[in-house]
Amino acid sequence: MRDAPAAPRVPAGTLYRGREGMWSWVAQRITGALTFFFLFAHVLDTALVRVSPAAYDSVIATYKNPVVNLLEVGLVGAVLYHALNGLRVTAVDFWAKGPRYQRQMLWAIVVIWLLVMVPGVYFMLEHTVATLFGSSS
């Protein structure tokens, strides 16, 4: 009896396969972990409403700073990717054809992400851009 064809070899000690499947998973971990760390700070800064209106307003002023405003755009982009890719992962798990179309679904969510982020970034940065570069008050 002949041996069955050998299974494709992977580098010892790793399951990483590269391409869309791996990188979307890596990005899911990174965006998830970053959002978790932000949430830790965000619940604590919001808790200042229990201290005094002035304390809360002064910490919220940080969010209105142009540099922090840019970081918020990054946060929204990270959370939106995490949400869309989470839907894709759920489809891979529960939809019979999900695994076959996982790559097409990734490019679909990338397109949706861009379509949402372009107007989203415009409205998020409108005030900052007007303040920094605008001539009107």
Next chain:
Amino acid sequence: MSAAGLPLETPRSARTRSRTNFELYSWLFMRVSGLVLIFLVLGHLFIMNILDGGVQRINFAFVAGRWSSPFWQVWDLLMLWLAQLHGGNGLRTIINDYAERDSTRLLLKAVLYASVVLILFTGTLVIFTFDPNIG
């Protein structure tokens, strides 16, 4: 890749036997809570960062106005709990995957669980005891 027995919950970890279905429920919870969080979190981000002037209009009076409504109290409370448990469980998976020494895993998970408890306690307390007339 063999179809049977690949532990998806900790894809980078060695296989171990478990007597409970905890990791199955954990996997299911991530999908169910994730689905609910899509509405809660994306709605929150849209209202706070994009709608009607975005973050520039947020101050104590804005928060007081929102939390005068039980709808937004329930929204924020549900979002706090689901996001902490979803994120805490995600970080637990990451720690299990990459921290190889038992003592390192134990320490990192102790810090993680302490921070989850701290945030859930603080956030819940603030939502339930918020006083619009403080100060």
